[in-house]
Amino acid sequence: xxxxxxxxxxxxxxxxxxxxxxxxxxxxxxxxxxxxxxxxxxxxxxxxxxxxxxxxxxxxxxxxxxxxxxxxxxxxxxxxxxxxxxxxxxxxxxxxxxxxxxxxxxxxxxx
Amino acid sequence: xxxxxxxxxxxxxxxxxxxxxxxxxxxxxxxxxxxxxxxxxxxxxxxxxxxxxxxxxxxxxxxxxxxxxxxxxxxxxxxxxxxxxxxxxxxxxxxxxxxxxxxxxxxxxxxxxxxxxxxxxxxxxxxxxxxxxxxxxxxxxxxxxxxxxxxxxxxxxxxxxxxxxxxxxxxxxxxx
Numbered sequence: 001x002x003x004x005x006x007x008x009x010x011x012x013x014x015x016x017x018x019x020x021x022x023x024x025x026x027x028x029x030x031x032x033x034x035x036x037x038x039x040x041x042x043x044x045x046x047x048x049x050x051x052x053x054x055x056x057x058x059x060x061x062x063x064x065x066x067x068x069x070x071x072x073x074x075x076x077x078x079x080x081x082x083x084x085x086x087x088x089x090x091x092x093x094x095x096x097x098x099x100x101x102x103x104x105x106x107x108x109x110x111x
Numbered sequence: 112x113x114x115x116x117x118x119x120x121x122x123x124x125x126x127x128x129x130x131x132x133x134x135x136x137x138x139x140x141x142x143x144x145x146x147x148x149x150x151x152x153x154x155x156x157x158x159x160x161x162x163x164x165x166x167x168x169x170x171x172x173x174x175x176x177x178x179x180x181x182x183x184x185x186x187x188x189x190x191x192x193x194x195x196x197x198x199x200x201x202x203x204x205x206x207x208x209x210x211x212x213x214x215x216x217x218x219x220x221x222x223x224x225x226x227x228x229x230x231x232x233x234x235x236x237x238x239x240x241x242x243x244x245x246x247x248x249x250x251x252x253x254x255x256x257x258x259x260x261x262x263x264x265x266x267x268x269x270x271x272x273x274x275x276x277x278x279x280x281x282x283x284x285x286x287x
Contacts, residue, residue: 002130017116024124026123049127050126052119052123080134080252080253080257082252083126083130083252085119085123087122104249104251105250106122106125106126108121110116110119111115
């Protein structure tokens with residue numbers, strides 16, 4: 001069963017996403033901690049197939065955080081590294097979206 | 112009825128489809144042959160002009176020399192079983208496509224390379240490096256050793272196999 005890691009500092013929102021994804025028969029692990037130094041997060045990054053990151057909080061340096069997450073998720077095994085999806089409830093500038101695209105990260109707006 | 116989280120669920124669905132494709136078929140490559148003669152496809156005399164990584168509908172050229180383009184084309188055409196360096200050399204020497212590579216271009220110096228058994232291991236390393244650079248450019252977090260796969264035998268011989276979804280594109284003229 002595919003494993004999805006949800007990184008979201010908004011607990012209610014994170015729970016809502018996790019519930020929706022579990023309904024699709026996916027294994028979901030939610031994480032509020034953004035420190036990539038965390039060994040638990042590192043282990044989860046190594047084990048999951050998809051990473052969903054809520055980038056709605058504009059005060060966070062998301063591009064730098066995502067670069068670190070991508071580096072931490074890089075693997076040298078028989079399995080491909082996880083694919084990333086960013087979600088936002090607030091409008092982000094096009095440059096931000098272009099940077100995400102260059103990193104291979106997909107981006108969606110919640111309506 | 113759709114709600115505000117539907118784009119997230121749809122996005123995850125899309126990534127799952129992408130992930131399954133990468134796991135089962137590997138990345139998508141497009142190999143371009145030019146100097147095709149009318150009515151011919153993959154015929155001797157054509158040139159392997161360029162190899163692209165195709166990712167999310169965009170084309171990224173792999174930085175490959177002539178010998179590496181020939182090797183990846185050969186591995187792509189024989190991806191159903193792993194081949195040792197000796198088998199690769201023998202296969203390429205026996206195939207008129209590689210023996211007469213690029214002769215339709217009518218160049219006095221030719222566009223040929225002979226791939227020797229001893230060079231294959233080094234060429235495989237360089238192919239992986241070119242793939243790694245392309246993966247980095249596109250943001251695809253994939254290990255090139257999962258694409259140019261080394262498969263050990265019960266002896267010390269290693270077989271090489273390309274795990275990728277490959278399509279060939281042909282140009283009749285010199286243009287790409």
